[in-house]
Amino acid sequence: MQNFPILSFITLLPLFGMVILLFIPKKQELIIKSTTLVITGIQLVVAIFLLKNYNYSLGGINDPSTFQFIEKFRWIDISGFSWIGKIKIDYFLGIDGLSIPLVLLTALITFIATLSSWTINKSVKGYFAMFLLLDTGMMGVFVALDFFLFYIFWELMLLPMYFLIGIWGGPRREYAAIKFFLYTLLGSVFILIVMIGLYFSTTETLADGTKVFTFNMLSMMNPQNFTAQGILSPLNPGNLRLIAYIALFVGFAIKIPMFPFHTWLPDAHVEAPTAISVILAGVLLKMGTYGILRVCYPIFPDITRQLVWYIGLFGMINIIYGALCAMAQKDFKKLIAYSSVSHMGFVLLGMASLNSMGISGAIFQMFNHGTITAMLFLSVGVIYDRAHTRGIEEFGGLATQMPIYAGFTTLAFFAAIGLPGLSGFVSEAFVFLGAFGFGSIRVLTVISTLGILLGAGYMLWTFQRVFLGGLKEKWASLKDLTFREYAMLVPLSVIIIFLGFYPAAMLNIMNSSVNAMVKVMTNAQTFYGSLLH
Amino acid sequence: MTQIGLNHFLFVSVVLFCLGIFGIITRKNAVMVLMGIELILNSANINFIAFAKYGNFGYQGQMMALFVIILAAAEAAIALAIVLNIYKTFSTVNVDEIDTLKD
């Protein structure tokens, strides 16, 4: 068991599943669906197994020896041609406290999204094949430690997403899909450029003592590996690290999505089918913040410290702006899309704090937003499946007709508002406590607290318009939840409540890594400072 | 009365060849064109034989003449078959009208 490549297994399993799907006849829809369910189910079990065998005390972040479940071997090795030089790229997987919550989240959300995809009836085989490919891409991003591999997975996820929105989406699906695709691709270009710049600035020493350029992210985090002349090397007085950092940050920020790069999100959400919205909000948005924490922060700690106020500022803008935009919505799904913008702002704000509390809060918020927003989108899906409309004003009084559904939605809404006892509160409180502890963004933090007021405002207002008041005549025949919908909503509810009462369960997992991250950031001053002056 | 020599043979051959060419060029009927070709071939045969008789080539001239006769027979057979098919397709054997290759 020790040498079993468990991370490769969890990552490539869906790809394998996709190959199986291709051999199943098109007409056997039930078999296709159940195969996907089994595959994602196995993935979830493996993810839980990972957690069970995970050693909480190891930090990871920039120390290769404290990553866990490492798989590393030479993947691409070109040394024969003198005119390209030696290219050595590793297949390097590993997880630490930063990635394991997201691996868990991905496995969980994918499983639930599979259940939610049950109602798909248009070219089922293609849908689930794309779905599983997407799954591989997402999982890969969270376990890859080699920049090249990371980038491959990052791009791999893009294409299935394009088709999933573009084929199975709503009326304006082509527009939304192309917007999503091009926007994200723009971000990828930035990432690619910086990746290549970093490649030509970092070397790794081989066994025979020769130095070769490397894509290994962990090597990039060690300032001693930088070459003297590298364009992104701190040793080079004329380096472009600041510009590269901004480019990289923008690349990731598009995915978060950070104001002002957020406009693809409402369109994509509104057009995407429910399950894809769930994945989009539940997992994909986290890839942006994960990328910043995994790549930007430890590789560029010096620049991060320089720009941290702006990160906090954009976090604040996201919170307030997203909440205000949400308030103006008439479309249920669009409202939740904007609320996502607002909630991801908390992640940015927490990251900007550069202390353990804030960063714990940020990662925890990533997980919580994943579960809570997934639940919100599932709720919208439930009502959309029945009523075929998402106009907030068209509903009213559904709490009388569908009391259990209303109960679950109440839970999700209050979790989104940040009610204590539910998971969202702890992460938001941590973000605020951490951010307030960091002197320079104190004022931003205080302004951001308005976000929790606005959040309560639009959420309760929406809740009132949809669920309270007198029942409208035309909705008098709506049925309450089915068994499948229970199966989707109950696990999420349990997680939300459990983590609300006992947040330490999640915070302990990431604690060592968060502290290691903060150490990297605080040491940066001395480390990079001495290199620069 | 002069001795019949090589020039006489060649003269007959030229006449035959010119008749053949004339036939090919002027006749519209494919069969007549074929007959022109036969004439040309025969003029060639006469040349072969004449040179074999008056030159120092052994029996190679006669050999070639025989070869040409065989070839002519085969050619005539195939050509007639083609003409038959042309007739079937276009209902005519007039070569002027069979110019679809041009377009």
Added chain:
Amino acid sequence: MTENLLIQFAIIILFLPLLGFVVTLFLGSKVKKIFLFENFVLILAFILSVIMVFAKLNYYPQENIVSEFHWISLNNVPLFGTLNIDLGILVDNISVLMIFVVTLISMLVHIFSIAYMHGDKRYNRYFAYLGIFTFSMTGIVFTHDILMMYIFWELVGLSSYLLIGFWFEKKSASDAGKKAFIVNRIGDIGMFSGILILFSTYHTFTFDKIFTQISLGVLPFNSEFWLTVTGILIFCGAIGKSAQFPLHVWLPDAMEGPTPVSALIHAATMVAAGVYLVVRVFPILTGGALEFIAIIGALSAFIPATIALTQNDIKKVLAYSTVSQLGYMVMALGVGAYKFAFFHLVTHAFFKAALFLGSGSVIHAMHHEQDIRNMGGLRKKLPLTYATFLISTIAISGVPLTSGFLSKDGILAGTFAFGSLTGQWFFAFVGFFVALLTAFYMFRLVILTFHGEPRNKEKFDHAKESPFVMVMPLVVLAALSIFIWYTPNPFNPEQGAFLSKWIKAPTIVVPQNARYSFMKNDVIKPAEQVQTAKPKTEAEITFSESYTEAMHHAHIPAMLLSLTLAGLGILLAFSFYQWKKLDPDKLANSIKPLYKLSYNKWYFDEIYQATFVAFTLGLSNVLYWIDTYIIDGIVNGSATVTKQFSKFSGTFDNIVVDGLVNLMATISGFIGLMFRRLQTGKVQTYIVVVVFSLVIILFLFKSF
């Protein structure tokens, strides 16, 4: 009874209602009688709390019993060290007295609701909500740190939201619930900001540890000014929850909820949580913060009292009177009358709960009629309700022999003493004036409801006394509004155990020059403070001797003055409404603008609607417009520009680049066309050409 056992009792009392909530909620639709379980749970909690009160006050009258655990630990944080977030339970005299009040009233309200809510289609759900409310309120009471206070603070807000909007089919009810939650959130943001300051300074949430550090001279941002700000921010939470000016607007609307809920949440317990919060953080409040608190309290006591004069809804009058009474307590805290503020909190909880339940009984009897103009004469039909209502009204008006007299008189003496020590007589003036108003509008309510002739004959005829489960709580609560429970001497509350033994004013920890001038002699030398981090013994608890002395001096004049004013108020009410010697309508007409101001609640709702609400909604629409047309416009614009450019480059490609290629093709095509002429497709032509060419070649190359 060991300390450990007390803690266990506290934990059981805390979680019993939660158990009740979960069981009742999940079995509510299946088991019809499950509400009895919820009632049983509350009775059990009440019994436990009675035992606890006795044990605590008899065996551990001075100790603060604390039990805490690490809720979250962030081991070994860089640059700081070990950082833990603790939650815990504090059992001291204040918390056990408060828990007694909460469980007692909650239990009575549960019992009252059995009859009052009978026949409601979400009957069990209602009890479940009461359960989660009781759980959250208990949490607030037992908390020993401000984070846990905030957690349960919000949970109380949730249960209040659920219960106000319980009849959510009515738009007004769901509106009121939403309003309550959001207005409370405004205060909570302030409170949360205060918590942020405290945590970033002290790295702990626990009250004791914060107090110790402040007494050692550690201040937020090293300035007394920020300590004042922190105090005011924390108090913002109380402004929201206790419905103080300017956030009082939600409480009258909250009367949309079922009446027992109004009694429990919006009169006796939850709204008192704000006062309880200030009681808890009292030691860190600087002179500036206290003065701010006193001003807010005075305004909250005065404005709603003027509004209550003209309201016609029985519950609205009581709601405004609640805000006014809460304002009293807050003002009392602000002027330093700490003990009387808490005392008034307890006494008010009982008589106000009695008043609300009494009004519930009336409304029940009148088939959900709430307008007092349609009542009258109910004294004969509802004798028990009338009696208890009257006792409570006497108590709230501050007539001797009642609990209200004792506590209110103490507060008035406190403001009087404050005036004599500082020369600021504003608070005393407001206090006495509001006492007059209170007596007047409460008796107006009693007279219009119970006295005189019935104004709605039909409803009057159908009215009959409520069943036992509704009357019993009224009787219990009215009985608790008598002085005897608190002191043997009806004119001196200090003689009772309640004020002399049970409640002690805490030691102020703020730096000397940030206090009220008269509290400065309350000195503990810094060197001693380090040692006295342990619970203080009685001798060390000194709460401004000059203030205590001034209170003693103020006691008699304040009592006489308040008696006079209360008597005057009652007299006026009788002459207006009972004996009809004076005509209220004529008076209203002669001061029309004032009357309108009062009748329309000082136009607070309208002002807020026109400013904050409209502004926020407007801003959100503007921002969304910007988002759609400008930010997204830029994105789409860049797409359009790219498209246009590509169209242009496409055209260029078509015309110029492809044009060249096509030109080449055309040229070769043209040449081909020329040569094509030669190709007739006729073998004969070719042969002619061949033959002639041959002939020409022969002639050209003839060498002979």
